[in-house]
Amino acid sequence: MQQIINFLIKYRNLLLxxxxxxxxxxxxxxxxxxxRNTAIHSTGYLTGNVLSTKTGIYDYFDLDDQNKKLSTENAMLRMKLLEISDTLLGEESTFLFTDNIPYKVFPARVMKxxxxxxxxxxxxxIGSDQGIESDMGVICPTGIVGVVDRSSDQFSRVISILNSQISLNAQIKGTATIGSLKWDGNNPYTMSLEDVPRLAKVNKGDTIITGKQSTTFPPDILIGVIKDAELTENGSRYKINVELFNDMTNLDYVNVIKNRDKAALQVIDTLGTNE
Amino acid sequence: MNSTLLNNVLRFVGLLILQIFLLDQINFLGYINPMVYILFIILYPVDNNRWSFMFIAFALGILLDTFQNTGGAHAAACLTLAFVRPVFLKLVYGESYLMKNLKIIRTPIDRLLLLSVLSVITHHLIFFSLVIFNTSQILYTLKLTLSVGIATILIASLFLIIFKPKVKS
Known part of the structure; x- marks a missing residue:
């Protein structure tokens, strides 16, 4: 017994x-x-509030830049609106503003x-008080940003697309070719589109958009362009390097997307497996 | 409250705020954010009570982890640095440093720099290994350790030079 206590006293620093x-x-x-839900994260009360104070301070330094981005986006939205009102001329258009729209968009600020x-x-x-739940998609004016991971009352943590765990459904614009979009952990400006069949038409400069199979993101959101491609797995599949449209190192205003039909779609998708 | 304790509390809070509000925003070349807060661990008063020292270092690390979403990487790195600091002190100031009632901030700048370099290498290597957490990216880990380490040492020595008390001649 004495020896055990001696041992504990002698090595107490090492043991601690x-x-x-x-x-x-x-x-x-x-x-x-x-x-897994982690215990240490940045959506807690204290951490969240300190981070939002910080965002408040740093806001003043790039107001100019943000204004430019907002005005560009406004111009783009106006163009789209004009296009819609042109095609819908004389048609019933109140459906655009009913409660039952397929996608709800929540504006948010990036704090970290x-x-x-x-x-x-x-x-x-923004967090669960504003109606944010996990697995909602997050986009910014120029591309996709990530998927909501967890949220507290006022803050949410988003899994960035620059995360080795993430895999998103994406397709080549103008074709029905789909693949899974992943990040290899090196360059914040490029991602790779994997599992694309060899027979697909892959051209340098083609645009990559979100796929219709995704329940997280609305379809046809721009992601990036094809930089180059290589054949993998004995030449049976393409691995395409995609240059992202948005600058993930410089994010400020983002939009969180809520899909009305998500639960219904997931029920349909998992039907066959339970029989 | 005696002045050593007050000094350390101020240093703890000050370096933490400085790290979160200023140094984490630098993003030099896109990824270099010097981690100057470890000056707190380097300059912590020398005494025999290593238990409290290790607890404080661990707490400092966990606090930063919550702000940076790094799990426990800061905590592990700070804890290890606190644990091995006596070895570094012995290396830099000689076997008898405990007898001399050593005040680390008052020692010559060359010794101080050597201590900082040793500490920064230890801390950054552990931190980035845990953050990257991938054996196939060892070269990337080393590159981060080296580049961020150099930035940390530059900024830290600037701080040391500014805040070092003048030697009475």
Whole structure:
């Protein structure tokens, strides 16, 4: 007994070190696991409020830039509106503003954005109080940003598309060729579209858009252009490098998308497997 | 409250705020954010109570982890740095540093720099290994350690030079 106590006293520093290290490592491993809820995250009350104060301060430094972006987006939206009103001339158009629209859009601010790690997350300033739930898609004026991971009352954490765990449905514009969009962890400006069949027509410069199979994102949202492509798996599949339209290192205003039909679609999709 | 304790509390809060509000925003070349907050661990008073020192370092790390969504990477790196600091002190100031009632901030700048370099390498290597967490990306981890480490040492030595008390001649 005496020896055990002596041992404990002699190695108390080492034992404390090992104990705390195990805690730290378990937090780290959890943080790399996409499906598990982590204890250490940036949507808590204190952390969230400090981060939003910080965003408030840094806002003043790029008002100019943001104004330009907003006015460009306004111009684009106006063009689309004109196009719609042109094609809908004389038709019933109140459906555009009813409650039962297929996609609801929530504007949000980015408070925290990472892009140099292999698993990056974004924190935004709206949460379950505003109706945000996990697995909603997040887009910005120039492209896609990520998928909501978890939300507290006022803040939400978004899995960035620059995260090795994420895999999104995407397709080549103008064809029905689909693939899964992944990030290999190196360059924040490119992603890769994998599992594209060899017979698909892949041309450099073609546009990549979100696919119709995705329940997270609306279809036809622009993602990027094809930079180059290579054949993998003994030449049976293409791996396409996609240059993103949006700059993931410079995000500020984003939109969270809620899909009305998501639950219904998922029920249909999983039907056959339960029989 | 004595002045050493007050000094350390101020240093803890000050460096934390500085790190979150200013240094994490630098993004030099897109990914270089110096981690100057480890100056707190480097400059922590020398005494025999390593238990409280390790707890404080761990707490500092966990706090930063919550802000950066890094799980426990900061905590692990800070904890290890606190654990091995006596070894570095022995290396830099000699075997008898415990007898001399050493005040780290008052020591010559060359010794201070050597201590910082050793600490920064240890801390950054552990931190980035845990953040990247992928053995196939060892080269990327080393590249991050080196480039961010150099930035940290530059900014940290700037701080040391500014805040170092003048030696009475």
């Amino acid at each position: 070190y090992l104990f705390l290290m195990v805690i730290a490592l378990s937090f780290t491993i959890q943080s790399h696991d996409y499906h 954005n990472d892009f140099y790690k292999s698993d990056n997350f974004i924190t935004i300033d």
